[in-house]
Amino acid sequence: ALVGRRILVTRPAAQATALAAAITAEGGEALCFPLIDIAPASDPAPLAAFVAARGEYALAVFVSPNAVEHCLPALQAAGGWPPSLVAVGVGPGTAARLADFGVPARTPATRFDSEGMLELPELQPAAVSGRRVAIVRGDGGRELVADTLAAYGARVDAVPCYRRLAPRDAAPLVSWLRNRQLDAVTLSSSEGLRNLFALLDT
Numbered sequence: 001a002l003v004g005r006r007i008l009v010t011r012p013a014a015q016a017t018a019l020a021a022a023i024t025a026e027g028g029e030a031l032c033f034p035l036i037d038i039a040p041a042s043d044p045a046p047l048a049a050f051v052a053a054r055g056e057y058a059l060a061v062f063v064s065p066n067a068v069e070h071c072l073p074a075l076q077a078a079g080g081w082p083p084s085l086v087a088v089g090v091g092p093g094t095a096a097r098l099a100d101f102g103v104p105a106r107t108p109a110t111r112f113d114s115e116g117m118l119e120l121p122e123l124q125p126a127a128v129s130g131r132r133v134a135i136v137r138g139d140g141g142r143e144l145v146a147d148t149l150a151a152y153g154a155r156v157d158a159v160p161c162y163r164r165l166a167p168r169d170a171a172p173l174v175s176w177l178r179n180r181q182l183d184a185v186t187l188s189s190s191e192g193l194r195n196l197f198a199l200l201d202t
Helices: 017-025 045-052 065-077 092-100 144-151 171-178 190-201
Strands: 006-009 029-032 037-040 059-062 086-089 132-138 155-165 184-186
Touching (some): 006 171, 037 065, 045 065, 059 065, 065 132, 065 155, 086 092, 132 144, 144 155, 171 190
Parallel strands (some): 006 029, 006 184, 059 132, 132 155
Antiparallel strands (some): 037 155
């Protein structure tokens, strides 16, 4: 269905492979230009504190595959995943990345966002009240899960373990656009869209 078409893939580099392969399988050409670069958190202290106290937590909520990739190696190096700690992932991609580290995860059945996670039995008031919960995430983002669980009586700690950066060099993207070499653009986040507009304004 995509024969002869050039499709821009804008997901972060670590998550672009599957989509690029799917485009190629349909006969298209995938051009990868991540609109969000992922780097370790500028402050390693929150992740180090979570790892040190991991046995005190009842739940660890992972908001993305990037959260898994920047947290689990530190946990493994410190002795592994505590058997009593329940992992919650925002969607199948996050759950699959946790499974790569041998950690099973609870995930929403249909809606893969904060609202979907808050429907899980493990995140209901009776399940979290008085218990300690870690939200493993990047720098910033929505506070809905953290605020809701705190309102339910949980002790919530944000654990930023990576940061999102806008790409600095837009030259390849500008060249493709000016030369009309793109047939379609894929976007997977509002932040990526904002970065795209910012790059095109420069």
